[in-house]
Amino acid sequence: MYALDFEYDGKLLSDFGFIICDFEKSDGSNMIDTGFNITFTKVSHNNGKSNSLVSTRYDQCFQTTFSICKDPYEYSDLAISNEEYRELVRWLNRNEFLKFRFVYDEEEVLPDSCYFNASFNIQNVKIDEMLYGLSLTMETDAPFGYGEAFEKTWTISSAGSSISFDDVSDEIGLIRPEITIMCGANCNLVISNNSFQSVMRINNCSNGETIHIDGDRQIISTTLATHKILNDFNFEFLCVGNNYNNRTNIISISHPCTFTLKYYPIIKDII
16 A cells, blocks of 8 residues: 555644655565564574574564655645745654554545554755755654554443453454443442453442543552552453454453443554
8 A cells, every 4th residue: 555645643744735755766666664573582402403482572663764745736846945844844853752644545534544653753855955855754652553442331230240342453462451430339349351361359449439540551540539549459450452363352340330441452554
């Protein structure tokens, strides 16, 4: 796929009258580093005749480089003015990671769009000392991208109820989601993922209390000031995920509540 446009921090490149372009001569093929390369650490046995896998890890975040220029269908003069340059640099070259995605069809945003948390380093592309384009090196915070947020709310009316959903992540493994619980009873609340042996316990919950859990940053808080929740939490943050043979997560909830779960599935998309 080849994109002419992208979205960054809620704005489109086309809003500025620019498109993605290629200033380099090419035979039509190129190699792009995906970022999700895995380093395998092994221990040798039997004089190197066999090896045991000790650990794996991602060693780099996703990075790619592409160029932008003025849209020739909108401009007769393709040289970039200083004002236009400063506006683009202010938008793209920031000291924070913001939401980015390529746009492959200007009339349709696909529901499975792959997003990155990104920022850009910029080089100028000059021809005869005139600025005609910018070369953007995109830096991200992860080896992969993310899909649209999976967010769902269930109303649990009876004790011991179960809910289920499928994790669509391309990465095999576990994610700690964001969770909001509106308690419907005074109870010792237990929420467990029966598919992946993840058990979260919060004691001394009160009817009407709202508990918020940021699984990624491992933070738990409550709206009830008198509840010393850190003393009543087992510090097992609920996990969701998948293995190669199973994507279904079965969540058991011990007492009535309104349960909201949100996370971003990991996507390893074609760029």
